[in-house]
Amino acid sequence: MKNKLSEHRKKNGLSQDKLAEKLGVSRQTIISIEKGRYNPSLPLAMIIAEIFQTSVEDIFILEEDDYK
Amino acid sequence: MKNKLSEHRKKNGLSQDKLAEKLGVSRQTIISIEKGRYNPSLPLAMIIAEIFQTSVEDIFILEEDDYK
DNA sequence: GGATAATGTAAAGCAAACTTTACGTCAAGT
DNA sequence: ACTTGACGTAAAGTTTGCTTTACATTATCC
Numbered sequence: 001m002k003n004k005l006s007e008h009r010k011k012n013g014l015s016q017d018k019l020a021e022k023l024g025v026s027r028q029t030i031i032s033i034e035k036g037r038y039n040p041s042l043p044l045a046m047i048i049a050e051i052f053q054t055s056v057e058d059i060f061i062l063e064e065d066d067y068k
Numbered sequence: 069m070k071n072k073l074s075e076h077r078k079k080n081g082l083s084q085d086k087l088a089e090k091l092g093v094s095r096q097t098i099i100s101i102e103k104g105r106y107n108p109s110l111p112l113a114m115i116i117a118e119i120f121q122t123s124v125e126d127i128f129i130l131e132e133d134d135y136k
Numbered sequence: 137g138g139a140t141a142a143t144g145t146a147a148a149g150c151a152a153a154c155t156t157t158a159c160g161t162c163a164a165g166t
Numbered sequence: 167a168c169t170t171g172a173c174g175t176a177a178a179g180t181t182t183g184c185t186t187t188a189c190a191t192t193a194t195c196c
Binding site: 025026028029032033037038039040041044 | 182183184185186
């Protein structure tokens, strides 16, 4: 999985800290997702899409080796 | 989170077993998702949407208490 | 040069997703 | 009556998502 979280975040003028707060998760979670260390859970991904007023597929991009 | 997995699966004439096989997961995973025992991971949700040629949002529906 | 904001790493621990195995039920078909 | 297919439950174990804490780096700004 690749993702465009940091692009969306920056476009919306949010720091990792502010975004984490909005989403109700820790800043570490944002960093880890942006850095591709792990994938968000489904509900978290959907809330992220909702906040940026777009679709899950617009932010998160499947790759060959997903799953697994 | 609510989901329409079993609707989509039946509409496509698949048993839980066949779907699990297509997705590369266990049958237990399908049962658990359909029964709402837990949410799929993001990549799994996206592959499900892909298989049924629709969007994640069309199959999985956010509710008030997501997250968390 | 010290303060502050933003981003990053690391590690320990808890919770959720997923697997495997094994067994139960019910309907349909022969 | 028994087999077979589809759906279900339960429990133990591994992996992954997420939290918390603590510390490092870089840039800006007074």
